Amino acid sequence: MALSLLVILVCGAMLWRQRRASQARATAVREIVDENLPPEDFQGAVILVCGDNSPLFVSGSRHRETRQGWYLWVKDAEQLPLLAQHLSLVRPALASQISVMLAVVPEQHTSGDDFTQSLRSWQRAVVQCRAAFGTIPPLWTVTWVSPSAACVEAEPVWFTTVSQRTGIQVYQPCQGNMSLTEWTRETGSDGRLSRLSQGLWLDGLLAWQNSAVNDLLSVRQGELPVMKPCVQGMCMVPVSGIAGNLWQQHITAVTALPPDAAVTTGPLPLPELLLPALPRRRGVSRRMVFWRYAGLLGGIFLALAMLASWMNNQRLIRNVGDHLALYHQLTGKPVAPKLRAQQRLRADGTLLDDWARRGEPLCYRLGLYQGLRLVPPVEAAVSDWAPPPPPPPVIKKIIQGPKTLRLDSMSLFDSGKSALKAGSTRMLVNSLVGIKAKPGWLIVVSGHTDNTGNPKLNQTLSLKRAEAVRNWMRDTGDVPESCFAVQGYGESRPIATNDTPDGRALNRRVEISLVPQANACQIPGKTPASSQDDGASQHNGE
Incomplete structure (x- = not known):
């Protein structure tokens, strides 16, 4: 989110700056319309004419086109870098194909x-043009x-210096280039005086050019290279x-005779002969600019995506390292805690395995x-530890009484009495149907009475009644008799109060119980039975 916001802010700032720069360029170059600019496919040199450029153009014209070049008039020094951009x-x-020509006309200063x-x-x-072209454009001077x-020459005479090796070359229309020495010797006696005079004139011009122009450009001053x-x-x-221009001042200082001032109406001749000698750099077409910007934006996007x-x-x-570190610390x-850490690692492993099979996210x-x-x-971490097994379950065994x-x-x-009454057999059969002899179980027959009468007699009576039931x-x-145990408790174990007739009736009873005992009731061919095989039951006789 923060990265996206930063990209938006940077793009907004760049757009705002570009808009401001476009407005400034439009204001500075409003006098240059598209008709003044060369076409995109122009093959000749494009010259930005600076300095004393007014005499080179017809009044109201902002450019001059020739077979070899396209000359653009630059209003002032502030307009030059903006026009270049x-x-x-x-x-x-x-x-x-763009170069900067510094036009020097000393007779206008x-x-x-x-x-x-x-x-x-x-x-x-000129130095500020580096921002537009990536380098300082070629600079050349014409005076x-x-x-x-x-x-006596009717045509303009050009003196050029293209390289130190060739020296000064002289050019006249229809005569081509020749060295200064050859040009001085070529004509007859009448023309020789004229050319000798021009040679001396050239020496003065070179002296002024070196002192006023070349020496100034060859000295570094501050940020100017x-x-x-x-x-x-x-x-x-x-x-x-x-009147009183710099050229007259220079000639007067040398000869003490000021030269006459000339009057012309047409524009000065253009230095067409120098255009082939201008250096050329590699050009950039609109398509190349488009692809450069596209590549730059693509590179920025790729860099941000990789980041x-x-x-x-x-x-x-x-995150995975933190999970591993926590897991190993426990x-x-x-x-x-370690089980939760292991589950977190299992989730990490599942996610990584899913990405390995189906491909990771973009x-x-x-x-x-x-x-x-x-x-x-x-x-490795998930498989090196397992939680201990849970304790065995506690089985609660309910042992019935x-x-x-x-x-x-x-x-x-x-x-x-202790003898069974006549007719009690049926009740005994119905009541004792679930009482069976089992190995390991003892049939306990106990007699009980109420508190009426003598306690000792009651105890004896209860025992005899228990024996009677046992015998039946x-x-x-x-x-077998070994399966029985007979007890007489008399009135010692009441189950109800003896203060009421109903309570005393409940206390007069005979109880038959099955009690587990390992060596009891050993019947050949039968194994002892578990106490869980029988449930508790209760029957009250009538």
Whole structure:
């Protein structure tokens, strides 16, 4: 989120800055319309004419087109870098053909200091063109002065310096280039005086050019680098000048005779002969500019995407690493924290395994995915520990008490008697149907009375009644006597109060119970039965 916001802010700032720059360029170059600019496919040189450029253009014209070049008039030093930037945007393919020509017309200046300041301003403007072209464009100088009065040449004479090896070359229309020495010797006696005069005139011009222009450009001043003109040209042609101009001052200082001022109406000749000698750089077409911007934006996007992918992978490594570190720090006592840490690692392993099979998300790709190297340590950590098994379940075994059957004594015996009454057999059969002899179980027959009468007699009576029931069960059910135990408790174990007739009736009873005993009732061919085989039951006789 923060990265996206940063990208939006940077793009907004760049758009705002570009808009401001576009407005400034539009204001500065509003006098340059598209008709003044060369077409995109123009093959000749494109020259930004600076300095004393007014005499080179017809009044109201902002450009001059020739077979070899396209000359653009630059209003002032402030307009030059803006015009250069405008050209780099609207005519990027012509950037390699653009050069800056410094036009020098000394006959239009009267103050040397003003001329120097103007030259410095143009020098600074040329350096500022580096922002538009990526480098300082080629700079060349051309100087126009009026010839001497002894000159009989009708055509302008050009003196050029293209390289130190060739020296000064002289060019006249229809005659081509020749060295200065050959040009001086070529003509007859009448023309020789004129050319000798022009040679002396040239010496004076070179002296002034070196002191006023070349020396200034060859000295570094502050942020201004040394700027050596790649080509220099000097043209002797009638130039309209003002009284007391710099050229007159220079000639007067040398000869003490001021030259005459010329009057011309047409524009000065253009230095066409110098255009082939201008250096060329590699141009950039609109398509190349488009692809450069596209590549730049694509590179920025790719860099941001790789940065985001790297950050996501680092976050993944850090999270899984933290889970592993916490898991290894826990000893397993208590079990719950380490079990939770193990479950978290299992979730990490499941996620990494799913990504390995189906492919990781886009935010982890671009060749930076680190999840594969996290799988082995996660799997090793998950498999090196297991929680201890749970304790065996506690089985609660309910051991039932002895099975007890209660018989009403009054239903079996007459009052005070221990012999079974006639007709009690049916009740005994119905009541004792569930009482069976089993190995390991003892049939306990106990008699009880109420508290009426003598306690000792009651105890004896209860014992005899228990024996009577035992004897009936032994004889009737063919149960060995070893399976029985007989007890008489008398009135010692009441189950109800003896204060009421109903309570005393409940206390007069015979109880038959099955009690587990390992060595009891050993019947051949039968194994002892578990106490769980029988449930508790209760029957009250009538």
